[in-house]
Amino acid sequence: MNQHMQIELLQELVDLHQAKSQFLDESWETVSVDRYLDHQTFEREQQRIFKRVPLIAAHGSELPDPGSFLTRKIGGKPLLLVRGKSGGVSAFLNVCRHRGARLVGEDSGCRHRFSCPYHAWTWDSAGDLVGVPHQQSGFPNLEREQFGLHRVGCSEHAGWIWVALSDTRDPDVAAHLGLIEGEFDGLGADGCEIFDATTRDIHCNWKILVEGGLEAYHFRVAHRKTIAPLFLDNLSSYRCVGRHIRSVLPRSTLGEMAETATESWDIRKHSNVLYSLFPSSQFLVQEDHFVWIQGTPLAPDRTRLRLATMIPTTANLPERQDYWRKHHALTLRTLDEDFSLGESIQQGLSSGANSRLNFGRFEGALARFNQFVDEAIAS
Ligand code: FES
Ligand SMILES: [Fe+2]
Numbered sequence: 001m002n003q004h005m006q007i008e009l010l011q012e013l014v015d016l017h018q019a020k021s022q023f024l025d026e027s028w029e030t031v032s033v034d035r036y037l038d039h040q041t042f043e044r045e046q047q048r049i050f051k052r053v054p055l056i057a058a059h060g061s062e063l064p065d066p067g068s069f070l071t072r073k074i075g076g077k078p079l080l081l082v083r084g085k086s087g088g089v090s091a092f093l094n095v096c097r098h099r100g101a102r103l104v105g106e107d108s109g110c111r112h113r114f115s116c117p118y119h120a121w122t123w124d125s126a127g128d129l130v131g132v133p134h135q136q137s138g139f140p141n142l143e144r145e146q147f148g149l150h151r152v153g154c155s156e157h158a159g160w161i162w163v164a165l166s167d168t169r170d171p172d173v174a175a176h177l178g179l180i181e182g183e184f185d186g187l188g189a190d191g192c193e194i195f196d197a198t199t200r201d202i203h204c205n206w207k208i209l210v211e212g213g214l215e216a217y218h219f220r221v222a223h224r225k226t227i228a229p230l231f232l233d234n235l236s237s238y239r240c241v242g243r244h245i246r247s248v249l250p251r252s253t254l255g256e257m258a259e260t261a262t263e264s265w266d267i268r269k270h271s272n273v274l275y276s277l278f279p280s281s282q283f284l285v286q287e288d289h290f291v292w293i294q295g296t297p298l299a300p301d302r303t304r305l306r307l308a309t310m311i312p313t314t315a316n317l318p319e320r321q322d323y324w325r326k327h328h329a330l331t332l333r334t335l336d337e338d339f340s341l342g343e344s345i346q347q348g349l350s351s352g353a354n355s356r357l358n359f360g361r362f363e364g365a366l367a368r369f370n371q372f373v374d375e376a377i378a379s
Contacts, residue, residue: 001183006267012237013250013271014258023237025364030356033349035370036205042300044377049279050075053376054171056281056294057081057154058161059308061193062108063089067125070108074296075165079152080104084125085112091154091163092127097147123149159189177277178242184275187283187290193316195289196328197308202339204346206280206297207373209305212338213274213282213293214238214365216249222341226334231272238365243278243372245365276365278372284331288315289324291331301346307335 016023035041057072063083071094072079080094080103096103096116103116103123113130115122122131127149132139153164157173158181164171177184202209212218216236220228230251238247250271257270267273273285280295289311296304309328316324348354359366 001186001267001273003263003265007262007265009237009248010250010254010257010265010267010270011262013235013248013254016237017232017235017250017254018258022234022362023364024361025367026361028361029359029364029367031359031367031370032356033354035373036208036346036349037300039300041377042205042297045279045297045373046075048377048379049373050297051166052164053279054162054164054173054176055279056160056277057091057163059192059194059292059310060089060156060159060161060190061313063161065110067110067112068108069104069110069114069125071104071106074163077152077165078102079163080114080149081154081161081163082125082127089154089156089161090125090127091152091161092149093152095150096121097129097149098132103149121147127151158185158187159192177244180241180244180246180275180277183241183246184277184283187275187285188312189310191312191314192290192310193313194292195309195311195316195324197306198328198332199304199306200336200339201298202303202305202342203301204303204339204342205300206295206303207370208342208345209295209303209339210276210280210282210369211366212342213276213284214245214247214369215363217360217362218341222337223334226330226337234362236362238368240365240368240372243376245274245276245369247274247276247365248272249274276369279376286327288312289327293335301350305339307331 055074057074058081062070066083066085069082078094080092083089094103098121101116101118103114112125113122120133124130129144129147151168153167153169153171155162155170162171162173174181217234219231220233232250232252236247236249238245248271253270268287275283282293284291292308292310294306298304311324
């Protein structure tokens with residue numbers, strides 16, 4: 001983000017802070033509770049969002065070498081991601097073309113041949129069928145080129161591996177990112193690596209988890225034992241950039257910063273910036289690293305969440321291990337507070353106590369996010 005934009009976003013928050021006000025939408029809004037419970041809505045989201053929109057499947061550093069592979073389940077599809085001999089990444093359905101067994105059982109590894117555990121049909125890292133035991137007698141005239149692994153659109157962009165689940169063509173990531181592309185690329189993800197990653201299966205709808213990042217109204221209450229002292233009470237701003245949302249969550253140092261020359265203002269020092277990429281990737285940018293949070297819906301009331309502490313490769317030094325470990329632990333403790341609230345919300349919604357949820361004027365980003373979901377499933 002350029003300095004001009006940083007100053008503009010910070011000045012807006014300084015003004016609100018000095019006026020003891022908040023970043024307010026025109027009116028407060030409500031959404032129906034059904035959207036978090038209903039199986040049909042969930043299925044429509046899967047078909048019209050998660051199978052259509054380019055999704056982040058991995059960070060490039062998770063496939064470091066030719067032959068590196070990993071398996072993931074995304075949008076209900078079992079995927080095999082492989083870095084080929086020439087360095088490009090391909091995505092395939094992790095399913096044998098003989099009789100459908102799961103081809104690769106491991107989470108990750110490095111090799112150029114993938115042999116099915118059932119009858120050993122074998123494919124190479126380009127997805128080409130290279131071995132069929134007893135082919136001559138069992139499958140005379142079988143044309144191997146007809147039995148390549150089922151390909152899923154995949155491309156590597158700005159340090160991330162993206163997939164398009166309903167397409168064999170590579171996803172147009174630049175078009176998906178739109179005007180936020182430059183800022184997102186500015187995170188420098190291609191020069192980063194995962195310091196540590198934690199995966200949790202959480203018993204709540206995926207949208208509740210996205211919403212949890214989009215307001216600072218809850219900080220003083222829900223995070224009083226962790227990060228509350230680091231932030232100002234109920235102050236944050238947001239902008240929609242296409243269907244993506246950039247939120248700025250100012251730290252309690254904002255007042256001190258306001259006393260200094262604007263040219264020296266640094267948004268990463270005095271606030272957290274959260275990029276919520278549609279539909280369910282969030283990037284919490286801090287002073288010297290960022291946290292990547294990836295939500296994968298499993299059911300209306302269940303979401304797999306993976307959070308990874310991303311650090312510059314050059315900063316992964318032996319003497320800094322403790323420092324990064326502490327950061328990862330604090331993120332985890334803080335987000336666990338959000339996750340347990342998410343689960344309590346899901347239970348509360350199933351009870352039938354509310355027919356609608358309420359988003360205050362300072363929770364406008366939540367209303368916008370839900371509007372983007374509605375537009376996507378209506379299209
Ligand atoms: S099911 Fe895979 S080789 Fe038979
Ligand atoms: Fe939170």
